Amino acid sequence: MFSAQACIQHIIPKTRPDFSREGSAFAPVNIALIKYWGKRDTELNLPVTDSLSIGLRTLGTRTRIRWTEGEDNISLNGELLPSDNAFVKRTRQYLHYFRPNPSLGFIIDTHNDVPTGAGLASSASGYAALVLALNDLCQWQLNKTQLSILARIGSGSASRSLWNGLVHWHAGTQADGMDSYATPITHQLPSLRVGLLTLSRKTKPISSRLGMQQTVHGLSLYPAWKPMVEQHLSRLQTAIAAQDIAQIGAISEHNALSMHATMLSASPALCYFLPETIATLQTLWQARSEGLACWATLDAGPNVKLLFDAHEEAAVTACFPKVSIVQPFG
Numbered sequence: 001m002f003s004a005q006a007c008i009q010h011i012i013p014k015t016r017p018d019f020s021r022e023g024s025a026f027a028p029v030n031i032a033l034i035k036y037w038g039k040r041d042t043e044l045n046l047p048v049t050d051s052l053s054i055g056l057r058t059l060g061t062r063t064r065i066r067w068t069e070g071e072d073n074i075s076l077n078g079e080l081l082p083s084d085n086a087f088v089k090r091t092r093q094y095l096h097y098f099r100p101n102p103s104l105g106f107i108i109d110t111h112n113d114v115p116t117g118a119g120l121a122s123s124a125s126g127y128a129a130l131v132l133a134l135n136d137l138c139q140w141q142l143n144k145t146q147l148s149i150l151a152r153i154g155s156g157s158a159s160r161s162l163w164n165g166l167v168h169w170h171a172g173t174q175a176d177g178m179d180s181y182a183t184p185i186t187h188q189l190p191s192l193r194v195g196l197l198t199l200s201r202k203t204k205p206i207s208s209r210l211g212m213q214q215t216v217h218g219l220s221l222y223p224a225w226k227p228m229v230e231q232h233l234s235r236l237q238t239a240i241a242a243q244d245i246a247q248i249g250a251i252s253e254h255n256a257l258s259m260h261a262t263m264l265s266a267s268p269a270l271c272y273f274l275p276e277t278i279a280t281l282q283t284l285w286q287a288r289s290e291g292l293a294c295w296a297t298l299d300a301g302p303n304v305k306l307l308f309d310a311h312e313e314a315a316v317t318a319c320f321p322k323v324s325i326v327q328p329f330g
């Protein structure tokens, strides 16, 4: 077992804090088309399988960071958070890895475009923006592979939020995780649209972190997940190369629902859906049976993301008037 501290110290150069500097960065939210669900190492966030995502380009997290002598001071969306807040505790624990000495703290000001902890991938863009801002503050000049590894140790899905467009996180096989990082995919899908249906902004009752453990250790259908992901990933890569949005949508929906099926099969069962989630899926499936070319993906939360081609935009909006549409490729 390798510790997160040892892996991080292996990557970051030793630098002296420059108190006059400020670091800042933006990282996009990413939505997985092939999901990350389950870890082979919980300290390093090493996944059981590869995953593949799409960045939401302009939606994400903006973070500014400075040094301070003493306690960390963390603001989220303009509000200074108390030190017993769960978001602050988790962020501080991660920041400990980067302090040259324990008495030094950070002043962090971070803004999320999506609700925090509601299954809309805020931890992915959050940890990616934090790592990029630290790289700027400390002038490490690390490459994207090294940054992806650092972000992954903060939150697994953050390894994918350093790029826009399609991104592939390679699970790797090494115990120290030095081969578990993301790489961008060169293919573009200019006509792909992602529709966000925010059905709830509440923080989810069970974090992804605990939910994954419950599924992996819960005598569930989880053993079927790894071979299924391998098959879905290979089919998705073929569909991406062919720019086949119908296939991309269908494979992504199947992968997301398969992930939720493994959660439901855990003991105790894990269900992130609300009644509105099921109602939305039923509306979608009915519309699809009548010809709408649109598919859904869902993460560890009740909100639904739609995948469709630009030429379906009007029909999708007619079916889901509250949808917010993102053009991942501009």
Ligand code: 2P0
Binding pocket: 031, 032, 034, 035, 036, 037, 045, 051, 121, 123, 124, 154, 155, 156, 157, 158, 208, 209, 298, 299, 300
């Ligand atoms: C994903 N999710 O691939 C999957 C799909 C949720 C469902 O990555 O424990 O917040 O910090 O590594 O990255 C959410 O998991 O979990 C996630 P940690 P993370 O987007």
